[in-house]
Structures are given as C-alpha cells and as structure tokens.
Amino acid sequence: MNKRKSLIRTDTKHSIMDAAEYMFARNGYKGTSLRAITGRAGVNLAAVNYHFGSKKVLLEAVLLRRIQPLNLERRRRFEEIRDNARKLRKKPEAELILKAFIEPVFYFGESDPGSKDFITLIGRAIVDPDDTVRKVFHKFMRSIFELLFKMMSEALPGLSRDVIFWRLHFTIGAMAHAMRICSPDMKELAHSGTATDTSAVIEHLIRFVSKGMKARR
Amino acid sequence: MNKRKSLIRTDTKHSIMDAAEYMFARNGYKGTSLRAITGRAGVNLAAVNYHFGSKKVLLEAVLLRRIQPLNLERRRRFEEIRDNARKLRKKPEAELILKAFIEPVFYFGESDPGSKDFITLIGRAIVDPDDTVRKVFHKFMRSIFELLFKMMSEALPGLSRDVIFWRLHFTIGAMAHAMRICSPDMKELAHSGTATDTSAVIEHLIRFVSKGMKARR
DNA sequence: GTCTATAGATTGATAGAC
DNA sequence: GTCTATCAATCTATAGAC
Numbered sequence: 001m002n003k004r005k006s007l008i009r010t011d012t013k014h015s016i017m018d019a020a021e022y023m024f025a026r027n028g029y030k031g032t033s034l035r036a037i038t039g040r041a042g043v044n045l046a047a048v049n050y051h052f053g054s055k056k057v058l059l060e061a062v063l064l065r066r067i068q069p070l071n072l073e074r075r076r077r078f079e080e081i082r083d084n085a086r087k088l089r090k091k092p093e094a095e096l097i098l099k100a101f102i103e104p105v106f107y108f109g110e111s112d113p114g115s116k117d118f119i120t121l122i123g124r125a126i127v128d129p130d131d132t133v134r135k136v137f138h139k140f141m142r143s144i145f146e147l148l149f150k151m152m153s154e155a156l157p158g159l160s161r162d163v164i165f166w167r168l169h170f171t172i173g174a175m176a177h178a179m180r181i182c183s184p185d186m187k188e189l190a191h192s193g194t195a196t197d198t199s200a201v202i203e204h205l206i207r208f209v210s211k212g213m214k215a216r217r
Numbered sequence: 218m219n220k221r222k223s224l225i226r227t228d229t230k231h232s233i234m235d236a237a238e239y240m241f242a243r244n245g246y247k248g249t250s251l252r253a254i255t256g257r258a259g260v261n262l263a264a265v266n267y268h269f270g271s272k273k274v275l276l277e278a279v280l281l282r283r284i285q286p287l288n289l290e291r292r293r294r295f296e297e298i299r300d301n302a303r304k305l306r307k308k309p310e311a312e313l314i315l316k317a318f319i320e321p322v323f324y325f326g327e328s329d330p331g332s333k334d335f336i337t338l339i340g341r342a343i344v345d346p347d348d349t350v351r352k353v354f355h356k357f358m359r360s361i362f363e364l365l366f367k368m369m370s371e372a373l374p375g376l377s378r379d380v381i382f383w384r385l386h387f388t389i390g391a392m393a394h395a396m397r398i399c400s401p402d403m404k405e406l407a408h409s410g411t412a413t414d415t416s417a418v419i420e421h422l423i424r425f426v427s428k429g430m431k432a433r434r
Numbered sequence: 435g436t437c438t439a440t441a442g443a444t445t446g447a448t449a450g451a452c
Numbered sequence: 453g454t455c456t457a458t459c460a461a462t463c464t465a466t467a468g469a470c
Contacts, residue, residue, distance in 0.1 A: 012453080028346030030247040034446065044454055049447060051453090127344040127397065129245030162412050166395070166421040173394020174387035180344065181386055195379050204383040208429035215428040229435080250463065261436060266465060268435090 013051045015041040020062050025120035026185060029059060029130045060136050063125060066108065066118050071144045073104040078151055094155040095210040101148055102175055102206060106198050116184075123179030126172065156214065163217070171209040178205050230268045232258040237279050242337035243402060246276060246347045277353050280342060283325065283335050288361045290321040295368055311372040312427040318365055319392055319423060323415050333401075340396030343389065373431065380434070388426040395422050 019041035023032040034055055038045045052058040077100035085092040109119035125137045145168070152164050159167075178201055180186055195201075236258035240249040251272060255262045269275040294317035302309040326336035342354045362385070369381050376384075395418055397403055412418075 026346070027348075028245070028247065030245065031347055033444075035444085044456090045446095046448080046456085047454070055446065124344075124346055127341075127394070128346065129243070129341055130248055131244075162417075163421060165411050166418065167425055169394055169398055170391035170422060170425045173392070174390040176394065177344070177386055177390020178383070194382050200379075201383065204380060205387060207432050208384055208387045211432040212425035212429040215424050251465090252463080261438090262464095263438085263466080264436070270465095272464065 012041075012043050012047055015043055016048060016051060016058070017062050017065065020058055021066075021121055022117045024059065024062065025117040025124055025183065028124060028128055029133045056132055056136075059132065062121070063136060063140060066122065067140045070104055070108055070122075071140075073108070074101055074144055075147070077104070078147060081151070091157070092151060092155045094152060094213050095206065097148070097151045097155055098171065098210050098213065099206055101171075102209075103202060105175070105179065106202050110198055119179045120183035123176045123183070126176040152213070159217075167213050170212065174209055175205060229258075229260050229264055232260055233265060233268060233275070234279050234282065237275055238283075238338055239334045241276065241279065242334040242341055242400065245341060245345055246350045273349050273353075276349065279338070280353060280357060283339065284357045287321055287325055287339075288357075290325070291318055291361055292364070294321070295364060298368070308374070309368060309372045311369060311430050312423065314365070314368045314372055315388065315427050315430065316423055318388075319426075320419060322392070322396065323419050327415055336396045337400035340393045340400070343393040369430070376434075384430050387429065391426055392422060 016037060019037045020032070023036050023040065026032075027036075034048050035045060037058075038048060048055070048058060052061060078097070081092045081096050081100060105122060106119060109116055112118070125133055128134060128137070149164065149168060152168060153159075153161070156164065182196060182198065182201060233254060236254045237249070240253050240257065243249075244253075251265050252262060254275075255265060265272070265275060269278060295314070298309045298313050298317060322339060323336060326333055329335070342350055345351060345354070366381065366385060369385060370376075370378070373381065399413060399415065399418060
C-alpha cells in the first residue's frame with residue numbers, strides 16, 4: 001500500500017513533465033500556460049510550483065531529462081570513432097561523426113513510445129525565440145558542440161575553422177528543420193505521398209550533410 | 218505645413234511596423250507585447266488597433282512588406298534561369314536555382330539600412346512555434362516553394378520526388394539557421410574570430426547545399 | 435488620428451486548509 | 453502532497469473625449 005502510494009506520488013511529477021514536453025513541443029515555451037500543462041496532466045495547478053518551483057525550472061527539467069542521455073550516447077559514439085581511427089592510424093571519418101551526432105536524436109524519440117514529442121521538442125528548442133529557452137538549451141549543448149567541432153576538425157584538416165563552424169551550423173539547421181517537419185502537426189507541409197518515416201529521413205539527411213560537409217573549397 | 222503633417226501621420230504606421238519587425242525578430246510573436254512595440258515606436262498603444270485592427274494583422278503586414286518583393290525577385294531570377302536554359306537547350310542548373318532562392322533574402326536585408334532585422338525576422342518566422350505565425354508564413358511561402366520544387370525537379374530529373382522534397386527542406390533549415398546566427402543577439406554562438414559577414418556566409422551556404430542537393434543516390 | 439482610461443481575459447505564482 | 457481560492461501583473465482590444 002505504501003509502495004502504491006509513493007508510486008502515484010512520483011507519477012504526478014512525471015505526468016507534469018510529459019504534458020509539458022508535449023505542450024512545449026507544439027506551442028513553444030511562451031505559448032504554453034501552466035494551466036494547459038496541468039490540465040493535460042490531470043493534476044492540480046499548484047503542483048507545478050510545488051514540484052518544480054517555477055515554469056523555468058520545469059523547462060530545464062524537461063529538456064535535461066532528454067538531453068543528458070542523448071549527449072551521453074553521442075559522446076560514447078564519438079569515443080568509439082576516435083578509438084577505431086587510432087587503431088587503424090587513420091583520421092576519423094566525417095560521415096561517421098555526423099551519424100553519431102544525428103542518429104541518436106531520432107532513435108531516442110523512437111525507442112520511448114511515450115516521447116515521440118521529444119524530436120519536436122529538441123527541434124523547437126534549437127530555434128525558440130524565447131531567451132529562457134535559448135539560454136537553457138545552449139548551456140546544455142555548448143560542450144557537445146565543442147566536441148563535435150573538434151572531431152570534425154580532425155576529420156577534415158584541410159578546412160578552415162570558419163568553414164567547419166558554418167557547415168556544422170548548416171547541419172544543425174537542416175537537422176532541426178527535419179525534426180520539426182517530422183512532428184505530427186507539421187505533416188501538412190509534406191506533399192501527399194512523401195515518406196516521413198524516421199529512418200528514411202535520417203538516411204536522406206546524413207547523405208545531404210556529409211556531402212556538403214566534405215565539399216572542397 | 219499640411220504636407221509635413223501628413224508625412225508625420227504615415228510615419229506612425231511605418232514606425233509601428235519597424236518596431237514590430239525589430240521586436241518580433243528578437244522575441245518572437247508571443248514574446249512581444251503591443252506595449253513593447255508602441256513603446257519602442259514612440260506612439261500610443263491604441264494606434265496599433267487603429268491602424269491595423271489587431272496584433273495578428275500587424276504581423277501579416279510586417280511579413281508581407283518584406284516577403285512580397287523578396288518572392289518577386291526570386292521569381293524574376295527563376296524566369297531568367299529558365300530562359301537561359303531554354304536558349305542553350307540545357308537543363309537549368311541546380312546551383313543557380315539555389316542561388317536565386319537564397320541570395321535575395323540576405324541582400325534585401327543589406328540594401329535597406331533600416332531593416333537589418335529582416336533577415337532575423339524571416340529566419341525566425343520559418344520556425345516560430347506559434348500557430349498564427351506558421352499559418353501566415355506558409356500562406357505567403359507555399360507558392361514559391363512549389364515553384365522551387367518544380368525548377369529543381371527539372372534540374373535534377375534523376376532524383377525522386379521524396380529526395381528533392383527533403384533536400385529542399387534541409388536547405389531551408391540550413392538557411393534559416395544561418396539567418397538566425399547572423400542576427401545581433403546570436404553572435405554569442407560564433408567562436409571568437411568567426412567571420413559573420415553576409416557575403417561570406419552566403420558563399421559557404423550555397424556551396425554546402427548545392428553539394429548536398431546534387432548528391433547521387 | 436491621437437490620446438486616456440479601462441474593460442475583460444489570462445498569466446505565473448502563492449497562502450493556507452486539509 | 454494535493455487542493456481551493458486568490459493575488460498581482462500583464463495582456464489584447466475597445467470606448468469615448470479631444
């Protein structure tokens with residue numbers, strides 16, 4: 001009985017985060033009220049401030065829950081690429097690096113059935129005009145971008161810092177846009193009959209950005 | 218004297234649009250209040266509803282003012298490319314099409330000194346989570362995208378509809394992200410010493426996306 | 435056309451009973 | 453931990469004097 005009770009308790013916090021993720025992904029941070037979140041979660045309005053303290057802290061929690069394991073997986077794959085390259089005494093391959101950066105975003109969204117909103121959420125967070133979102137997101141993303149930049153510099157030593165910087169940002173922009181189009185409320189954009197299944201999109205995307213990344217001057 | 222007076226009058230409407238453009242670009246549609254706009258414009262709060270009727274109509278006016286001449290220029294350049302290709306009895310070139318689509322966005326922002334915010338505004342509008350913005354923007358953009366799609370299908374007949382669809386959206390995503398990074402409040406992102414002048418960015422971008430666009434299967 | 439004043443709705447956050 | 457009730461601030465939009 002006690003066990004059941006505590007289960008229900010932690011469920012409140014989780015319900016709020018799930019509902020917030022859903023709403024933030026669709027309507028953005030500013031466009032989502034705490035009432036919309038608690039309404040969808042089926043909990044009391046005051047519960048947000050009890051469990052999180054403020055809307056901003058809730059946003060941080062929602063983002064961190066997804067970004068932390070995501071970036072862990074990216075780091076793991078970066079290490080793997082580096083190790084393999086060292087073993088073969090070759091440079092790491094640009095395409096593998098891009099795959100390591102891109103694929104986890106899409107696959108994390110697939111694996112957890114309750115979090116299809118994850119892809120949209122991240123896709124939106126990258127570009128949300130709100131100051132709070134941008135600062136929180138960049139705080140979590142800066143170090144993985146630095147690492148990506150470093151890896152790519154090793155893979156393509158012929159390119160200048162500027163070129164690598166811009167091409168990586170083009171990659172991020174293309175990825176974020178693809179993530180938003182994959183979201184349920186954006187299918188309107190897709191032509192009738194266009195394939196929007198995740199694995200196909202990933203394949204198209206990686207082909208596109210690795211060609212662009214490796215272009216000669 | 219009458220002349221001067223009427224000049225001041227139309228200035229009110231323009232001031233509001235300029236201020237709105239500035240604020241929408243920086244804080245998004247939801248994140249910008251009418252008070253912030255009229256405050257910056259130095260006009261009365263009620264003036265917005267007198268001149269435009271609502272916040273939504275103001276947004277439409279602000280977007281339309283820029284998008285209309287922008288898409289006119291794009292169409293003009295598309296025609297030019299088609300004509301030249303017909304004369305030479307060749308297919309239109311993918312890279313030229315991409316240039317015709319991308320360059321005007323950046324150059325329109327440069328030419329009008331009072332509208333550096335233009336680039337940021339468009340870059341944000343593409344991805345704004347707000348329903349109002351998305352619907353207004355897509356209403357204005359659908360036909361030019363259809364045309365772009367058609368031109369590119371002619372240029373690259375070997376690619377399937379799906380592939381062209383996705384690659385064009387990757388292009389738009391990369392472009393929009395580049396436009397946001399070029400905005401004043403995002404320079405924080407750029408590494409110290411990274412070139413963010415417009416013409417260099419355009420060059421990098423076009424090189425990147427045309428390589429990706431033309432990739433073989 | 436421009437102003438003041440305000441209606442009417444919604445927001446994030448909190449106090450206090452249970 | 454969860455609830456009701458509410459505060460204080462902010463928002464869009466409008467009515468009416470000038």
